[in-house]
Amino acid sequence: MVPHLITALSGPINELEARVLESMPAIERWFRLEWMEHTPPFYTSVDLRNAGFKLAPVDTNLFPGGFNNLTLEMLPLAVQAAMAAIEKICPEAKNLLLIPEAHTRNTYYLSNVQRLVQIFTQAGLNVRLGTLDEEIKSPSRLALPDGSELTLEPLLRTRGRLGLKDFDPCTILLNNDLSAGIPPVLENLHQQYLLPPLHAGWAVRRKSRHFQSYEEVAKKFAKLLGMDPWLINPLYGQCGQVDFDEATGLECVQGHVETLLAKIRRKYKEYGIGEKPFVVVKADNGTYGMGIMTVHDPKELDDLNRRTRNKMSVVKDGQPVSEVIIQEGVPTYERVNGAVAEPVVYMIDRYVVGGFYRVHAERGVDENLNAPGSGFVPLAFAESHQLPRPGAKPGASAPNRFYMYGVIGRLAMLAAAYELEATDPEAEIYE
Amino acid sequence: MVPHLITALSGPINELEARVLESMPAIERWFRLEWMEHTPPFYTSVDLRNAGFKLAPVDTNLFPGGFNNLTLEMLPLAVQAAMAAIEKICPEAKNLLLIPEAHTRNTYYLSNVQRLVQIFTQAGLNVRLGTLDEEIKSPSRLALPDGSELTLEPLLRTRGRLGLKDFDPCTILLNNDLSAGIPPVLENLHQQYLLPPLHAGWAVRRKSRHFQSYEEVAKKFAKLLGMDPWLINPLYGQCGQVDFDEATGLECVQGHVETLLAKIRRKYKEYGIGEKPFVVVKADNGTYGMGIMTVHDPKELDDLNRRTRNKMSVVKDGQPVSEVIIQEGVPTYERVNGAVAEPVVYMIDRYVVGGFYRVHAERGVDENLNAPGSGFVPLAFAESHQLPRPGAKPGASAPNRFYMYGVIGRLAMLAAAYELEATDPEAEIYE
Numbered sequence: 001m002v003p004h005l006i007t008a009l010s011g012p013i014n015e016l017e018a019r020v021l022e023s024m025p026a027i028e029r030w031f032r033l034e035w036m037e038h039t040p041p042f043y044t045s046v047d048l049r050n051a052g053f054k055l056a057p058v059d060t061n062l063f064p065g066g067f068n069n070l071t072l073e074m075l076p077l078a079v080q081a082a083m084a085a086i087e088k089i090c091p092e093a094k095n096l097l098l099i100p101e102a103h104t105r106n107t108y109y110l111s112n113v114q115r116l117v118q119i120f121t122q123a124g125l126n127v128r129l130g131t132l133d134e135e136i137k138s139p140s141r142l143a144l145p146d147g148s149e150l151t152l153e154p155l156l157r158t159r160g161r162l163g164l165k166d167f168d169p170c171t172i173l174l175n176n177d178l179s180a181g182i183p184p185v186l187e188n189l190h191q192q193y194l195l196p197p198l199h200a201g202w203a204v205r206r207k208s209r210h211f212q213s214y215e216e217v218a219k220k221f222a223k224l225l226g227m228d229p230w231l232i233n234p235l236y237g238q239c240g241q242v243d244f245d246e247a248t249g250l251e252c253v254q255g256h257v258e259t260l261l262a263k264i265r266r267k268y269k270e271y272g273i274g275e276k277p278f279v280v281v282k283a284d285n286g287t288y289g290m291g292i293m294t295v296h297d298p299k300e301l302d303d304l305n306r307r308t309r310n311k312m313s314v315v316k317d318g319q320p321v322s323e324v325i326i327q328e329g330v331p332t333y334e335r336v337n338g339a340v341a342e343p344v345v346y347m348i349d350r351y352v353v354g355g356f357y358r359v360h361a362e363r364g365v366d367e368n369l370n371a372p373g374s375g376f377v378p379l380a381f382a383e384s385h386q387l388p389r390p391g392a393k394p395g396a397s398a399p400n401r402f403y404m405y406g407v408i409g410r411l412a413m414l415a416a417a418y419e420l421e422a423t424d425p426e427a428e429i430y431e
Numbered sequence: 432m433v434p435h436l437i438t439a440l441s442g443p444i445n446e447l448e449a450r451v452l453e454s455m456p457a458i459e460r461w462f463r464l465e466w467m468e469h470t471p472p473f474y475t476s477v478d479l480r481n482a483g484f485k486l487a488p489v490d491t492n493l494f495p496g497g498f499n500n501l502t503l504e505m506l507p508l509a510v511q512a513a514m515a516a517i518e519k520i521c522p523e524a525k526n527l528l529l530i531p532e533a534h535t536r537n538t539y540y541l542s543n544v545q546r547l548v549q550i551f552t553q554a555g556l557n558v559r560l561g562t563l564d565e566e567i568k569s570p571s572r573l574a575l576p577d578g579s580e581l582t583l584e585p586l587l588r589t590r591g592r593l594g595l596k597d598f599d600p601c602t603i604l605l606n607n608d609l610s611a612g613i614p615p616v617l618e619n620l621h622q623q624y625l626l627p628p629l630h631a632g633w634a635v636r637r638k639s640r641h642f643q644s645y646e647e648v649a650k651k652f653a654k655l656l657g658m659d660p661w662l663i664n665p666l667y668g669q670c671g672q673v674d675f676d677e678a679t680g681l682e683c684v685q686g687h688v689e690t691l692l693a694k695i696r697r698k699y700k701e702y703g704i705g706e707k708p709f710v711v712v713k714a715d716n717g718t719y720g721m722g723i724m725t726v727h728d729p730k731e732l733d734d735l736n737r738r739t740r741n742k743m744s745v746v747k748d749g750q751p752v753s754e755v756i757i758q759e760g761v762p763t764y765e766r767v768n769g770a771v772a773e774p775v776v777y778m779i780d781r782y783v784v785g786g787f788y789r790v791h792a793e794r795g796v797d798e799n800l801n802a803p804g805s806g807f808v809p810l811a812f813a814e815s816h817q818l819p820r821p822g823a824k825p826g827a828s829a830p831n832r833f834y835m836y837g838v839i840g841r842l843a844m845l846a847a848a849y850e851l852e853a854t855d856p857e858a859e860i861y862e
Binding site for chain 1: 455456457458459460462463464466467504507508511512514515517518522523524525552553554555556557782
């Protein structure tokens with residue numbers, strides 16, 4: 001189930017949405033069976049794009065920030081899901097060590113950390129913060145906008161365990177996506193649960209590998225509902241030897257752009273969609289909305305200006321980009337107060353715990369919204385008269401449009417579960 | 432964790448409350464470990480009495496009605512808990528058969544059934560209603576106050592399974608407390624999950640057996656917190672051969688009343704409580720607030736008037752009373768709009784999903800409130816500024832007083848788990 005949040009959509013529900021809503025029992029059962037075979041990531045946020053004719057995930061974050069953008073009414077739901085997660089992993093746990101991003105005093109991010117501390121404290125754990133910042137040698141306080149503060153403490157590593165002074169956790173929760181690489185202090189922690197696992201970090205993870213798993217999941221799901229998987233699956237290609245700075249390896253990118261645009265054009269024709277196809281080129285290990293460009297024509301890559309080349313050549317923590325994913329662009333046709341908006345769905349364990357709209361007043365429907373100037377609009381719970389009520393007369397209750405976002409969000413989360421199993425360096429191989 | 436609801440209490444938190452609040456991580460861990468060994472009942476509601484100096488459960492219902500008295504904001508929490516429950520019991524389930532009370536057209540009760548249908552539908556199941564009323568031979572519609580309707584269908588029993596026409600459920604959920612006895616149609620269903628089990632019904636269950644288990648749980652919990660178990664445990668006695676109609680067997684009741692009053696007096700003295708002790712005599716298998724009387728002096732039983740004898744001699748579905756529990760009376764010092772109030776806590780699986788106050792303007796602090804004339808006041812979620820925030824300055828966030836109710840409610844639920852294990856007629860015995 002998915003909480004009923006008020007979406008920005010207000011038109012009639014389309015065919016895809018109607019099919020998802022009427023198949024709810026079959027969909028929930030399918031998820032239950034998938035979770036018997038696969039372990040959900042500890043927590044996940046998924047950026048969605050809703051074009052009306054197509055609804056697809058465009059990014060799946062396994063170290064989600066932004067929990068502070070969920071409404072406080074969602075907190076009990078997050079806490080209950082956190083309790084379920086902890087029960088499975090480490091029921092005897094007393095302590096949780098949370099490792100946030102290092103080197104940031106961004107108060108939005110710190111408010112996210114504060115919210116995570118609140119969620120896991122209310123789930124019944126002693127929560128303390130350890131930092132990967134080696135400059136921090138003693139407990140260090142950071143002020144928050146609401147007048148409260150967070151204390152970051154230096155990590156203490158022994159042979160087999162990681163902790164803080166007088167603090168030995170059962171579980172270590174990373175809210176640091178490891179873009180800068182895997183710090184040795186986190187390696188070989190076989191006596192504790194380190195979640196998400198190291199290979200979920202951007203030092204190892206690749207978006208293209210995720211979308212390979214997502215394609216598999218989308219095909220299974222589409223078969224269940226008897227529909228074309230393309231309606232929920234963004235097409236993609238991948239290039240491994242690109243240097244935007246030196247403008248080398250771009251032929252590979254151009255080739256994929258051309259192929260993808262042709263495929264999208266065919267699909268648009270098949271469905272009678274009068275849109276101009278576009279693709280999005282992204283760093284294959286990028287995050288924070290860095291290293292992303294929209295392309296409508298392969299020729300645009302012939303003569304990239306300096307600004308674009310710079311933008312595309314490094315991502316977070318100054319990591320150079322050499323691998324890129326070329327992904328079908330899905331326009332977003334949702335708007336909040338006139339600004340282009342995309343929904344973001346938050347999950348803890350297998351449960352949807354909330355969502356919000358990322359909005360950007362200065363961006364177009366075919367552009368990345370995760371950029372300076374973006375804002376967040378929390379999705380409120382629907383009022384009681386808007387809740388779907390079985391047995392109610394037609395029209396007496398509104399459909400839960402957020403349900404579909406919760407379904408697609410969970411499909412992306414399931415894909416991440418497939419992905420992490422397939423890429424686990426310590427997986428045992430049975431042949 | 433327990434959602435933060437606004438309680439009617441507003442005074443300073445007392446010592447017991449303070450100890451429970453500061454021990455949250457230890458308490459939650461203790462519950463996690465208990466749930467590793469014991470299976471929670473499918474759903475539970477617990478009536479509490481808060482005397483300030485003492486907080487105790489006075490009734491634990493394993494077939495809770497009144498889900499419609501929870502605020503709609505709690506619905507997602509209930510649905511998430513229902514999903515967790517279903518996942519454990521029968522993940523492959525498509526269908527849930529819900530069996531409500533028979534012979535009732537009480538619209539309050541039917542609204543409860545409607546809410547349960549809503550919860551399990553949103554958890555992703557096809558839900559239909561089967562009735563134990565043998566007069567109903569074909570699908571029969573019942574109108575609800577909001578204009579919607581429920582359809583009751585006759586049960587179809589085959590050798591091994593129970594269902595409805597074209598409806599074969601994995602799980603059968605009883606919302607019928609079986610006061611009238613165990614119907615043969617529910618016996619020997621070894622191929623399906625029947626929840627709660629038959630021995631949880633009032634045909635078999637005894638309050639005194641429940642409070643025997645509760646005493647065990649309360650002692651364990653009190654040891655964890657280093658406190659006197661009496662602060663959360665109502666003392667009790669039991670008599671097995673009572674006939675109020677013929678006024679026989681009352682010596683046993685009087686004896687227990689006398690012993691209990693003496694014990695309570697000692698405890699009041701120990702804690703400097705200036706209250707007048709009282710006990711409550713209840714049918715040991717009673718429910719719906721029937722068969723209950725308050726006694727301040729054993730002499731009151733010498734000369735019971737006809738009205739009281741009648742009241743005490745039969746309970747729901749006309750079942751005669753021969754066994755009674757004599758329980759320490761816990762005054763309730765909560766008031767909503769001036770009326771005496773007692774909190775009721777609702778749980779699904781191991782999770783607290785909401786609560787409300789049962790209020791009765793014409794009853795005293797030492798009387799049963801579950802009586803004609805009572806009303807319900809849903810507990811709203813606390814506003815964001817009232818949420819406890821770790822790291823916030825003292826006084827900047829209010830304590831979650833509802834937390835303690837959630838803890839005591841869960842202790843009673845855990846006691847029901849112990850009780851159902853101990854009374855399971857099909858339990859294997861290892862010696």
